Amino acid sequence: MSTTKQIIELADRRTAHNYHPLPVVIHEAQGAWVVDVEGKRYLDCLAGYSSLNFGHGNPEILKAARDQLDRLTLTSRAFYHDQFAAFCAELGDLTGKDMILPMNTGAEAVETAIKVARKWGYQVKGVEPDKANIIVMEDNFHGRTTTIVSFSTDPDARADYGPYTPGFRIVKYGSVDAIRDAVDHNTVAVLVEPIQGEAGVLLPPDGYLSEIRSLCTEHDILFIADEIQSGLGRTGETFACDHENVVPDMYLMGKALGGGVVPVSAVAADAEILGVLKPGQHGSTFGGNPLACAVGLQVVRMLATGEYQERARALGEFLGTRLTPLLGHGVVAVRRRGLWAGIDIAPSLATGRQVCEALMAKGVLAKDTHGSTIRLAPPLVVSEEDLSWAVDKLTEVITELSD
Template sequence: MTAPARTRSSAELIQAEEPVLAHNYHPLPVVVARAEGTWVEDVEGRRYLDMLAGYSALNFGHRNPVLIEAAHRQLDRLTLTSRAFHNDQLAEFAESLAELTGLDMVLPMNTGAEAVESAVKVARKWAYEVKGVPDGRATIVVAAGNFHGRTTTIVSFSTDETARAGFGPFTPGFRIVPYNDLAALRAAVDETTAAVLIEPIQGEAGVVIPDEGYLTGVRELTRRAGCLFIADEIQSGLGRTGRTLAVEHEGVLPDVLLLGKALGGGIVPVSAVVACREVLGVLRPGEHGSTFGGNPLAAAVGSAVVGLLRTGDFQLRAAELGVVLRDGLTSLVGKGVVGFRSRGLWAGVDVDPVIGTGREISERLMAEGILVKDTHGSTIRLAPPLTITEEELRSALGALEKVLTA
């Protein structure tokens, strides 16, 4: 009999990646093999509490049984047709997502960056056909510190030199203003402005939350100027902040919403541009598309995600446990934490640089069985699955205190 193949250790697998994988990531030295709910397990069987949730892609936990069942059911029937044909899952997905967001039409895509790229194209086309901007002159105003993806066009309006350096020439047509600055935004908007594109909360920048009234101001300004308000809710949306959408904290509705990450339930990549009919109605057959966008498997999982959000349970859980997270971090200020920003189950935590970089703190937490990831400098992000229990959350906060005060 042939002996079963030996399972390689974490160290061996990490070493094996080195010569064959492009070095575009610097992951923590843990090799995940299994996961369930809020917990992951490495190849040696060590368990870790996941406090990152795939940058919000796993809002509903690893292998959520409702979502897994929806995926299995669809896998047994149909996975892909391309949009050359209709499929029996897409209408329900689009209808339910439009209803959830309060908008009219849905453009299904795959990744968050694709949703952003699609929105840029649609906004420009809307500016030419509806607003009357002269061809080739449309501009889009964005905020400094943004993170919308890493395509060539998107890094063209990034202020992160790590994302930009060596990738020019860059796409023109963007104006960058400081985040959370309505006066600067007002000065940048003119008759050529197609849209203002912002994150309601800047995730990659360290969970930066704008002042109360900023989103309301953006909505009023864009309405008066006759341009579109595009809200990138790819990380902040779908329950993360204690509401279905982060813009709901100020009761505003953008013209265009960008969704992704959690929309795929941690199973398949699903994103969407959701907008009013006047905006998405500018697209005609052949002008934009995606082989996998709106595929039956993605649509079935996306519909199940919307079904979970319709209950309101996850939004409520994020709001309630968000108080526990906020209070726990408040108690750590002066004990290694120099500041933090949180909303719902999402926080950016600034650690005293004397104690360590964000990377070093993440590695020390990993040794305590807690998985987080750094953003910039000595800032770490906390974004656990919304299924986390209060006991698990307090355990993670306890581990953070231990690491900071050791």
């Protein structure tokens, strides 16, 4: 087997540099732990940006995948297959929505929602032709397609990809008044992450989602909740919107829906919304394929028990008690919802990247964002002991950097 250095050097020579990975080469994994090519173990505190909510190599998910691999992997949507109906029906039950439109990636789910909202606006609401607008938030992250980066405020995500797609109004996250001021008679939707993950696990003000729901209802506007990172158990509820007992018009799902095995995404909405699509107007060769549906169905059934949501709640509370004492000691802010935390390191102490590199040396894998922020989002199968150990390592890093 090649060494870490050899693999990284080859990768750097032969792949586009659109990522800046930590210098670790993972070879195998189980549960919340991964092992590199040199045999060193690390606690995974990123979980594939919440794609691995159920852990690496979850036996129930792998069994569903293996069973399906032996039978049928792809038909395209030109035909029905025997996993499709059950997946859509049970995901519909989980979300409380009439219809499901399966896709592959989170960005495809967002693109689907944009198209559906515009078509709904023209055909149902009566918006002027080609005048539909969608209200989005500053510091959002919804994907990397050319349309989606058109309404990003992150220069790295947006710069030099123009001309940009029109039809979006960007307002301040957390301000319902800003949304209200942006609404006009051609507004068809408000697209929002209930918690902004890539921005650093930014939590909304209390009542924010409820007020968006009321505003959208008042003005006949679709409330689209991007739950691609925040949904499916991560925050201690099935969806982050559940913390305010809010039901959006559309849920966007991805990441954990594929169980860490295959890319699976979906849009969930009622029939008067998704029903605007007719044959030939939207689709995907791989969307809703048999393997994806088999895996997604197993994920839905695991979430239906509530076990993983409860684990995220309990472990998140424990994580909070361990992180709070770091405030004022190299940490300037901690934001947490369920088993998902954003930790702002004092800029005078270190960058987030430097902290993550130091954590890696101690056996903890985490990811930085926006300068001095690091995120912790371990698989929901992580143990309390492992979490405590990870915070001990973070404490050691901060202490060493302070000396």
